[in-house]
Amino acid sequence: MQITITDADPDAAQALACLRAYYDLLLENIAGLTPQMLALPLPEAGTYRAPEGAFLLAWAAGDAIGCVSLRRLDATTAEVKRLWVAPHARGRGLARRLMAEIESRARSMGFAQLKLDSNSSLTPAIGLYRATGWADCAPYTSFPADIWMSKSLA
Structure with a gap:
């Protein structure tokens, strides 16, 4: 499977499809999370657009099969959000590739x-990170997060 990673608008149809699938995964795995807590389109979509952030989609055979996003927290720190890979594309290193690309960006x-x-129920993601x-770092958000992490880019 040949995979390409491109910039995308977080409000584009394929991006929203990936985000819906990501939200479904969260709802299946995180107790206490409700659909009302997961708004689409993203209310903060503008923060994932250049020059303040980025939204990346992974593509195979014309289908979006993964996503990851980045937004500015302050002058020197950004936050990685919404890493997701389609079930049929997992186990091939795509999540690692998406993370490497967003870190490079x-x-x-x-x-x-x-x-x-993140949330401790998302064990494959935590393992990748x-x-x-x-x-691990100090908490900076609230539920559904129960794990907070940081990485120096130096």
Whole structure:
């Protein structure tokens, strides 16, 4: 399967389809999370557009099969959000590739530090983050997050 990763608008139809699938995954795995807590289109979509952020889609055979996004938190720190890979595309290193691409993008935008929040029920994601140099940090968001991580880009 040949995969390409491109910039996308977070309000584009394929981006919204990926985000809906990501939200479905969260609803299946996180107790206490409700659909009302997961708005689409993203109310903060503008923060995931250049020059403040980025929204990336992974494509195979004309279908969007993964996404990840980045938004500015402050002058030196950005937040990685909404990493998702379609079930049929998992186990091929695509999540790792998306994370590497968004980290590269953050560097090119001048960020020195990245943060992310997650939930302990998302064990494959947590494992990926730890395996790629992310470390626990102080909480900076609320439920549904119960794990917070950071990574230096230096």
